[in-house]
Amino acid sequence: MLSRPSFVSDDAIASAVTTHWLPDVAEIAYLPWGFGAHHWRVAGGGRTLFVTLDQLEPRHTEASLEAAYAGAAALAAAGVEAVCAPLPARSSGRFTVGVEAGALSATPWLDGRSPTEAEAGEPQHVHQVEAALAVLHRATPPAGLRRWTPQVGPDFADELRARTAQPWRSGPLAEAARGAIAARGAVIERWTDRYLELADLARARRHLWVPTHGEPHNRNQVVGACGLKLVDWESLALAPRERDYADLIAAGAGDRLDADPAMVELFALDWRLAEIAEYARWFAAPHTGTDDDHTALEGLHEELSEASG
Template sequence: MLSRPSFISDEAIAHAVAAHWLPDVAEIVYLPWGFGAHHWRVAGGGTTLFVTLDQLEPRHTEATLEAAYAGAAALAAAGVDVVCAPLPARSSGRFTVGVEAGALSVTPWLDGRSPTEEEANRPRHVREVEAALATLHRATPPPGLRHWTAQVGPEFAGELRARTARPWTSGPLAEEARAAIAAHDAAITRWTDRYLELADLAHSRRDQWVTTHGEPHNDNQVVGACGLKLVDWESLALAPRERDYADLLAAGAGDRLSADPAMAELFALDWRLSEIAEYARWFAAPHTGTDDDHTALEGLYEELRQVTAPGPPGPP
């Protein structure tokens, strides 16, 4: 997130990291990176950690987030080199620690950077990501790996229609967001119907599901001395392999991937509808017009612009 969390201080984060991972914390720096979680660099005693604070509801529970990060660690231990794995807490061996309204996790600090969208679309990089995902998809699923489930149900479009029927007064961007969602009611209804039809098809083929990252786009890649690593494993799940293919299909790798068009469409809709649901919650709740709020509004408009057949989605 671009803005620091209002509900917890850097000092509280440093205290939790010292208590569970790095006793001699000497420095903490907030990192205005990504969108959805908060991040810090914490250093001390010659060690540097990348610290993530994931908020829980509605996307996660403590149990599902712990299972995802434990699964990533198990994959790394099994030799899946593309995984940048979380580190276990010293006392409990768990990979998450509850703090305030979220769960804290840490990984080693990687010597590298995330590629830009332009760099990520270059043929050589696309082939590297293809190979990394092929390795992940061949991996034996770790114990306790959750199964992908539909992000919205048959009531989604109707409930959203009811919620947007009256003005929102929750913040400076609320009414603009509400009006944009309400204007796309017919498309959201159509997308939801098609999505649930495809989700049923996917579940009928569960014997073909594989271990998937869920969001392996360029912002969740790090390249450098470490090679190519995938970070942010909170969406780890057993699912159709096309769940990981959105950016690769957009980059023209479809012929090599042999992606099922129906499953590619499913996960384009999966991203779109889950994003719309998240932005509806965001702007119906109190907000003040921060940089994160404006980024969220841009993301909402990006998803609502997809009024034709759903192509491969991208991060907001």
């Protein structure tokens, strides 16, 4: 997230890291990176960690995050080299620690950087990502790995209509968001009906599901001396392999992927509807117009304006 969390201090994060991962913390810096979780760089004793605070409900539970991060660690231990695995806490061996309203985790600091969208679309890089995902998809699923499930149900469009029927007074961007959602009610209903139809098809083929990252786009990639690493494994799940293909297809690799068009469509809708649901919750709740709020509103307009509607 671009903005610091208001509900937890750097000192509280440093204290948790000291207790569970790095006993001699000397430096902590908040990182205004990404969207959806909070991040810090924490250093001490010759080691540097990348520390993440994932917020819980509605996207996660303590159990689902622990299973995802434990699964990532198991995949790395089994030889999936592209996994940047979380580190277990010293005392418990768990990969997440409860802090305030979220779950804290830590990974080694990688010597590299995330590629830009343009760099991620270069053929050599696309081939690297294809190869990394192929290894992931061939891996034996770790014990306890969750199965993908639809992120919205059949009542989603009706629930949005009801929620947007009256003005939102929750913050400076509330009405802009409400109006945008309300104007696309019929399209959202069509998207949802098609999404659930495709989800039924996917579930009929569960025997073909594989471990998937869920969001292996350029912002969740690090390249450099570390090679190519995939980070942010909170969405790890058993699913059709097409769940990981959106950016590769956009980069022109579709002909090489043997992808099922129906499953590609499913996960395009999966992303879009999940984002709309998240933004609806965001702007119906109190907000103040931060940089994150404005970024979220841009994201909402982008999802609602998809040409396929």
